[in-house]
Amino acid sequence: MIEPSYYLSNIVQELKPSGIRKFFDLAAGMEGVISLGVGEPDFVTPWNVREACILSLEQGYTSYTANAGLIELRKEISHYLKNLTNIEYNPHNQVLVTVGGSQALDISLRAIVNPGDEVIVIEPSFVSYASLVTLAGGIPVPVQTTGDMEFKLQPEELEKAITEKTKAIILCSPNNPTGTCLNKKELEMIAEIIEKYDLLVISDEIYAELTYDEAYTSFVSIKGMEERTILVSGFSKGFAMTGWRLGYIAANPEFLNAMLKIHQYSMMCAPTMAQYAAIEAMKNGKEDVIHMKKSYRQRRNLFVGALNDIGLTCHVPGGAFYAFPSIQKTNLTSEEFAEQLLMEEKVAVVPGNVFGKSGEGFVRCSYASSLEQLQEAVRRMQRFVESRT
Template sequence: MTYTDSLNQSRLSAAVQRIKPSGIRRFFDLASTMENVISLGVGEPDFVTPWAVREASIASLEKGMTSYTANAGLLELRVAIADYLERKFRTRYSPENEVVVTVGASEGIDLALRATIDPGDEVLIVEPCFVSYAPLVSLIGGIPVSVPTSLDNDFKVMPKAIESRITERTKGILLSFPNNPTGAVMGEEELGKIADVVVKHNLLVYSDEIYAELSYDAPHVSVASLPRMWERTILISGFSKSFAMTGWRIGYVTAPEPYAKAMLKIHQYLMMCASTMAQYAALEAVTNCEEEMNEMIISYRQRRNFFVKSLRETGMECHLPGGAFYAFPSIKATGLTSEQFAERLLIEEQVAVVPGTVFGEGGEGHIRCSYATSMDQLEEAIERIGRFIQQVAKERK
């Protein structure tokens, strides 16, 4: 390290230096240098945003709607979001005071944590989970505490696991169902048992419901809809997954007024407002594009059924994910670590998956595969994965 590098390093925040770069990116970067790669690693729909949504954004530009909106977002969009949540998930929020439009659900998670966490507060994080949760808690001086789940119970979180990690410093719990990377879902009765623990210990709930619409076998249940939970839940969601709008970076956070006002304060200084043209696009999506969304969901369900069945036929153990668009098969029988499996599969068969350890220690022994890609690609990927597993089995004899 040069003197200049050392000097620059010393000026960096200690919190930033402690955080590791996203583990997902290493495999994407490696895959980008190779030919004929089938990527099952990208966590985004393979559909193009519905035309009506794109047209609404174009129309807003043509009409010169290029100024800032209200910090909380267009009121008509907030009204539409509140109506949508009440109709779909039985949760009701005031558009004027309890809905904030954000730059993706990712900003919503950050706002929720910043508005409620002081240095030293502990946040329980159900793992395996999305890669940003623990780093976001750490960046604001909080302490992330892992609550593990396992294949034994289809990666659902158990009340006892939560209670065993609660201390006097525990402020809240971050839930994400349907889950990324496992695809796990929680039903009303199961969430009710978690709610009992939350109320008993007076915890906040940060509920990332970005995959809510992508629930295949039963309607999604929002934790905020349960008795005693609305007043202690901050709900985060958006348009990226359900309406194929990842690149638009548009989401929202909803919560009782005191929390919403606190988050809005931060949002005002951090972002001013979400993109105006993206807000008009989101308004069209949530108002008029449920049919297109449902068509995508039907396709994802078909791909899920094919992909999980095919993985099992290769000899891999894999639970049937109830939501999202990921399979999380076990690779323990191969004798390889998750990192070894993913790296060798990419190099030897040109299939990109994500090692489970990226999503927390409990992800070891698993890989994440996104089935949000074409059936042709999934069929070819399965053939290559099966060939790789046979090769590994030969080596172990």
């Protein structure tokens, strides 16, 4: 008998499994659970997008595409980004279609990180950032944000974390898990530091379509940041296409060529039929995005208002579909709160500490659920909170 642990990578053995998955697995085995933990739209992919996929299959488009993706899709992405960011990316050498935003993040990091390089991760952060930095051979350096500042990155905190080993920073606005958005002025202050220390930025803009109170500002649109920024995005959130696993990267040609080499050897290309669906989403999906965005905004207003009413203090998130309320008044840790709420009231939320140290004392709630489910969830949460205070 062999001892498998002897053969496994030390890096992989030391990686912690996703803290989100633990609560999905617990909730999956229970009846009557209202899940506020799932980070995906509750909308079905629009019919015209699904139909485009079906048509591509009927027409026999089942072969590999170019490694970088269908040129028609890359042209649509370039046009879309021009309208969103005012930056014109050449679809032939500055756009790469990936298998979801997650692969886009992975190969972006692997393309720029040398062993020992430091990459700054703003916490609370999406659970994969730090792990992907580690898998790329780098060292994730957390920078904390706080609830009293609505989890907005403070420039002085960023500057304090920079060392001679710092290579890049990962930004996500709107943010997962907090829903926090950074406006143009706030991004400009960060950009000054990026330029001062000659850093790169991986800008995760997967929630760009879902901003509610201010016009979206992409980091690449900040003066001087286009050449320093690797823009990562996809179709999962704004277009309700999570299961299609389709994302993209936009960056300068040198960076993109490096990523394309990794993509060629690890993935070949993104699924062909999903790419045809994405072309339709880019061409004719604007009205569906507007409809979903309007619905999320309505749910956000109802849900966040209700959380504050029951004493779970929560800032109003400017984007995405997450609320990040404080549970400190219950004197429970984030994990205790999430576990006990699930067992006693059958409401699934994600403990804030899985998103980093500064997430302790908070929980992530997705409001990508029906208004009826959100209202019932708040009733159950109110009973739970009252029993603890």
